[in-house]
Amino acid sequence: MRIVGLTGGIASGKSTVSNLFKASGIPVVDADVVARNVLKKGSCGWKRVVAAFGEEILLPSREVDRPKLGQMVFSSHSKRQLR
Structure with missing residues (x-):
């Protein structure tokens, strides 16, 4: 199993790539969502x-x-x- 981290500044395409992963059935963990829950x-x-x-x-x-x-x-x- 590979783990890929997406980083980058504002408007660098992180959400676009994340959505492409999700659409391809690749699980995505959004650290912002996790942090908000914590x-x-x-x-x-x-x-x-x-x-x-x-x-x-x-x-x-x-x-x-x-x-x-x-x-x-x-x-x-x-x-x-x-x-």
Whole structure:
């Protein structure tokens, strides 16, 4: 079995290739969908992320502000090391 990872910038064709794989019967795991489920409000992952980064990463709806979290993580080497 081969595992292929699709990466690229905005509008680089990732969704097009992913849809071609799906149409050909090739299973596709979308990491964005997985991440959204992990960070679903009230979930174990949500609780761990809020404990690690603080409530300032939450929107008024208590959902994770993903762009704000991303900015925090990718601007700090030490934050990227959290487990």
